[in-house]
Amino acid sequence: MYKKNSKISIKSYLNFSELLNEYRGTHEENRLFALKHEASLPNPKQILLIWMEKNSFRISKKSETKTLLQKFSILSNFVGLFSLIFGFLAGLGLLSYSGHAPVNVIYYLLFAMVIPSLSMIISMVSLLGSGTVFNALSLFFPLHWIETILNFFSFRDKIDTFNTLFSDELKKWMFMSRLQLFSLLFSIGLLFALLVIVVSKDIAFSWSTTLNVTDIGFFKLLASIGFPWGHILPSAIPSVELIEMSHYYRLGENLNTHMIQNADKLGAWWKYLAMVTLFYAIFLRFLLWLATHYGFQKQLEKDFLELDGVEKLLREFNTPFVSTKSPKEEKHLEIVKESDEQVAHDVAKIYKSIIGWNFSNDEILLLNDAKSISSSNISIVGGSNSFLDDQKVAKEAKDEVLLYVKSWEPPTMDFVDFLEDLLANDNIREIQVYPLGTVGRNYESDEREIAIWKRKIQGLKSKKVWVIDV
Amino acid sequence: MYRKEESLNNEYPKFAVVGHPNKGKSSIVSSLALDDSVQIGDTPGTTQVKRGFPLKVDGKIIYELFDTPGFQRARRVLSWLNEQAPVSADKKGDVVRAFIATHRGDERFIDEIELLEPIMNGAGIIYVVDASKPYGSEYETEMEILRWCGQPSMAILNLIGEENYTEQWKNALGHYFRMVRTFNPIKATFRDHIELLDSMSQLKEEWTKPIKVAIKVLEDLQQQKVEQTVDSIVSNMLKTLSYVHRQKIVGESATDKEEEKLKLFYRQKIIKFEKEQEKNIESIWNHRSIEKVENMLVLDNVGLFSKESASIFGLSQQQLIITGASAGAMGGLGIDLLLGGGSLFLGSIIGGAVGGVGAMMGFDNLYEVKVLGQSIGKRELSVGPMKNLNFPYILLGRSLYHASVIAKRSHAMRGDIDLEQEEFLTEQIINSDMRKTLEKVHVSLRKGDEPKEEDLKAYKKVLKESFLGLL
Numbered sequence: 001m002y003k004k005n006s007k008i009s010i011k012s013y014l015n016f017s018e019l020l021n022e023y024r025g026t027h028e029e030n031r032l033f034a035l036k037h038e039a040s041l042p043n044p045k046q047i048l049l050i051w052m053e054k055n056s057f058r059i060s061k062k063s064e065t066k067t068l069l070q071k072f073s074i075l076s077n078f079v080g081l082f083s084l085i086f087g088f089l090a091g092l093g094l095l096s097y098s099g100h101a102p103v104n105v106i107y108y109l110l111f112a113m114v115i116p117s118l119s120m121i122i123s124m125v126s127l128l129g130s131g132t133v134f135n136a137l138s139l140f141f142p143l144h145w146i147e148t149i150l151n152f153f154s155f156r157d158k159i160d161t162f163n164t165l166f167s168d169e170l171k172k173w174m175f176m177s178r179l180q181l182f183s184l185l186f187s188i189g190l191l192f193a194l195l196v197i198v199v200s201k202d203i204a205f206s207w208s209t210t211l212n213v214t215d216i217g218f219f220k221l222l223a224s225i226g227f228p229w230g231h232i233l234p235s236a237i238p239s240v241e242l243i244e245m246s247h248y249y250r251l252g253e254n255l256n257t258h259m260i261q262n263a264d265k266l267g268a269w270w271k272y273l274a275m276v277t278l279f280y281a282i283f284l285r286f287l288l289w290l291a292t293h294y295g296f297q298k299q300l301e302k303d304f305l306e307l308d309g310v311e312k313l314l315r316e317f318n319t320p321f322v323s324t325k326s327p328k329e330e331k332h333l334e335i336v337k338e339s340d341e342q343v344a345h346d347v348a349k350i351y352k353s354i355i356g357w358n359f360s361n362d363e364i365l366l367l368n369d370a371k372s373i374s375s376s377n378i379s380i381v382g383g384s385n386s387f388l389d390d391q392k393v394a395k396e397a398k399d400e401v402l403l404y405v406k407s408w409e410p411p412t413m414d415f416v417d418f419l420e421d422l423l424a425n426d427n428i429r430e431i432q433v434y435p436l437g438t439v440g441r442n443y444e445s446d447e448r449e450i451a452i453w454k455r456k457i458q459g460l461k462s463k464k465v466w467v468i469d470v
Numbered sequence: 471m472y473r474k475e476e477s478l479n480n481e482y483p484k485f486a487v488v489g490h491p492n493k494g495k496s497s498i499v500s501s502l503a504l505d506d507s508v509q510i511g512d513t514p515g516t517t518q519v520k521r522g523f524p525l526k527v528d529g530k531i532i533y534e535l536f537d538t539p540g541f542q543r544a545r546r547v548l549s550w551l552n553e554q555a556p557v558s559a560d561k562k563g564d565v566v567r568a569f570i571a572t573h574r575g576d577e578r579f580i581d582e583i584e585l586l587e588p589i590m591n592g593a594g595i596i597y598v599v600d601a602s603k604p605y606g607s608e609y610e611t612e613m614e615i616l617r618w619c620g621q622p623s624m625a626i627l628n629l630i631g632e633e634n635y636t637e638q639w640k641n642a643l644g645h646y647f648r649m650v651r652t653f654n655p656i657k658a659t660f661r662d663h664i665e666l667l668d669s670m671s672q673l674k675e676e677w678t679k680p681i682k683v684a685i686k687v688l689e690d691l692q693q694q695k696v697e698q699t700v701d702s703i704v705s706n707m708l709k710t711l712s713y714v715h716r717q718k719i720v721g722e723s724a725t726d727k728e729e730e731k732l733k734l735f736y737r738q739k740i741i742k743f744e745k746e747q748e749k750n751i752e753s754i755w756n757h758r759s760i761e762k763v764e765n766m767l768v769l770d771n772v773g774l775f776s777k778e779s780a781s782i783f784g785l786s787q788q789q790l791i792i793t794g795a796s797a798g799a800m801g802g803l804g805i806d807l808l809l810g811g812g813s814l815f816l817g818s819i820i821g822g823a824v825g826g827v828g829a830m831m832g833f834d835n836l837y838e839v840k841v842l843g844q845s846i847g848k849r850e851l852s853v854g855p856m857k858n859l860n861f862p863y864i865l866l867g868r869s870l871y872h873a874s875v876i877a878k879r880s881h882a883m884r885g886d887i888d889l890e891q892e893e894f895l896t897e898q899i900i901n902s903d904m905r906k907t908l909e910k911v912h913v914s915l916r917k918g919d920e921p922k923e924e925d926l927k928a929y930k931k932v933l934k935e936s937f938l939g940l941l
Contacts, residue, residue, distance in 0.1 A: 382545075
């Protein structure tokens with residue numbers, strides 16, 4: 001369930017990416033959704049998460065990213081556990097004491113302070129540097145090599161697929177954040193080993209180096225290393241006396257008598273070593289992990305908002321939906337197929353009756369003249385004539401009737417009513433409908449107009465009525 | 471508040487587009503409603519029932535247009551109305567209502583009832599005539615019926631054919647309508663559309679404000695469509711020009727067959743990207759029915775990778791050399807900047823010269839095919855990103871041409887696009903200064919780098935400018 005201020009996780013990022021590949025909604029749906037969640041509209045991340053949650057059922061159940069995420073999680077858990085165990089084992093190895101030579105604190109400091117500090121500095125430089133710097137410096141990290149080796153195993157292709165889902169910048173933050181976490185686990189393992197050894201074994205610590213370092217010089221170095229906790233825990237800083245008595249020379253085969261006499265004091269080193277581990281390897285690493293995790297989270301959010309399709313979604317959320325569509329389905333007209341049926345290609349010179357539909361008497365006279373057609377019985381119908389007048393004309397017509405019509409005016413039902421009156425007259429043998437073009441075109445009508453008349457007449461299915469197409 | 475269902479507020483302006491059959495009523499509605507799904511036919515009676523086309527903003531209706539069937543038995547209707555005379559002017563509307571009530575269900579008057587009903591429910595009348603055909607007194611019957619309705623009205627002269635009887639019509643219509651306007655739905659531009667709406671707003675005082683709102687909404691919508699079109703073109707340019715396809719190969723080096731197969735796949739993918747982009751543009755401009763018209767997509771006949779396409783949409787050799795020189799100079803400039811100008815800008819000069827010659831030589835060389843070695847012995851063949859200097863301009867020219875034709879296309883149009891009638895030269899709409907801006911992004915993409923944000927912004931700006939110039 002979505003909670004306010006929910007964080008974006010890799011899982012939600014991948015789910016969102018998959019959802020956007022499968023579904024992006026229409027503008028209408030998205031705007032409607034946005035208006036229902038108007039309060040979240042100013043916060044793009046929040047409204048996108050709500051939208052994702054609402055549409056999460058659309059993500060296919062056989063989601064590949066889900067499987068990949070599980071594999072990635074197993075891999076991370078494995079490397080994490082491995083780091084913890086490796087840290088513990090490394091601690092046991094560093095602190096192994098056979099009773100012959102004491103444990104050299106310098107070795108331990110190397111693993112608990114020097115290497116972690118160096119690794120943290122490289123991490124920070126690679127984060128601040130460009131992609132090339134990161135690629136070059138990442139070679140120094142064991143995690144890079146662990147993943148490179150794992151890449152050769154059977155699920156290499158799957159890891160490759162997984163990697164293509166993220167931007168280079170995000171992969172960089174993801175790598176750095178995981179690197180800090182695994183290093184932290186390694187250091188926890190190291191500290192745990194130190195505590196286990198201190199509790200379960202009676203070991204002697206010493207310090208030894210080929211370099212010409214005086215006891216006072218070494219004290220100053222250790223005191224400056226222990227500066228962060230020196231004031232709070234002074235007992236966790238080795239005294240000059242302890243440094244003097246635990247100075248070990250490589251030529252002494254066994255512990256010297258001075259060391260044996262002060263054996264109870266030699267163990268006091270553990271507090272210092274534990275604090276070094278706790279501060280440098282754990283606390284600082286923890287801070288760096290927090291910082292990289294924050295950086296990763298920010299990059300994840302940035303990439304989340306830059307996923308393909310997000311711009312469209314946000315635009316549709318914020319843009320009023322304008323619709324001009326009709327909510328009513330159109331009733332499609334069934335069009336009668338045109339054929340040559342009831343089509344005449346000749347015009348006679350004399351007709352018993354000539355009738356003009358929507359023509360004036362003068363216009364008919366001009367027409368007859370232009371077409372060299374004559375008749376003793378000329379009538380006009382339609383237009384401003386009354387129905388009674390039209391019916392009278394229809395009743396009085398005989399034999400062959402020529403019916404002039406304006407080709408550009410399609411036949412209306414008013415015309416069909418008149419035609420049916422003519423057809424009902426048994427004295428009429430044949431009706432010829434003659435569609436004529438405008439005067440400007442010398443009464444020529446175009447094919448498209450004639451076709452309309454043909455279809456209408458053919459639709460009447462009468463053998464008495466013809467369309468003239470010359 | 472958003473309401474998906476029809477707005478409860480019934481006070482918005484309504485307009486019924488009425489007239490004789492086949493005078494282009496549906497074309498006018500289709501054009502004004504920006505909807506190419508309206509059935510338009512040359513057979514009378516194509517529109518059998520009235521259909522409302524509401525302009526809704528977030529579900530709220532701003533105005534509504536009604537497409538209606540044409541008059542079929544106008545004389546009979548007028549005869550019935552006259553039989554009720556004498557009627558005072560204020561009662562004439564009631565007589566029309568009585569006609570509707572009396573004849574509802576009468577098959578003879580289905581069309582008349584369909585067209586009179588919205589008018590008697592308060593819709594303004596938009597009477598459409600074909601001014602390319604002569605006026606006839608039979609129209610007076612229809613106009614007389616409309617006068618009986620007593621609603622605000624205007625007439626539209628639609629020039630369907632080649633002849634022109636506008637003056638004749640104006641003289642006749644002036645007796646019946648307060649306003650007579652000419653509007654050709656097929657050729658109407660967005661501006662014509664807005665002007666017609668503005669005229670409609672003057673029919674009734676109460677309608678002025680909502681129609682002004684509608685005009686603002688449509689202008690904003692037009693702006694959004696332009697932005698979305700440019701975004702879509704830019705997105706396709708970036709996707710296409712940076713596209714790299716990799717394929718595993720068996721041997722140490724690729725065979726000719728493997729290489730050809732890879733190149734074919736690469737080209738097909740780019741063609742697919744273009745098709746998707748065209749579909750997207752058509753959907754942005756609400757031309758969803760285009761796919762139903764055969765041979766509509768004329769760009770198909772001029773394939774993306776063809777020489778015809780290069781000659782129509784690409785740059786000329788001369789322009790290509792200049793562009794290549796500027797692209798090369800950009801690379802050289804990097805060296806100059808690195809040396810703090812100590813190179814006396816020789817980097818730019820040499821880079822420019824190399825780029826120019828490269829542009830001339832590389833016309834047929836579209837993309838680089840590389841064999842990539844893998845540490846465990848497996849090898850990959852890689853093709854892309856697009857290296858050819860002219861290709862981005864060909865793609866861009868085609869995209870801008872297609873988008874401009876679609877954007878200008880009236881929703882009343884159902885025919886084909888005639889490529890021959892359109893004059894298009896990429897060089898003319900994208901001048902050399904614009905090309906410099908575009909080339910910054912093209913250079914990055916050719917190198918396989920991500921373009922800088924500010925370069926992309928400038929790229930979009932240039933494309934928007936070019937696109938607007940075509941509208």
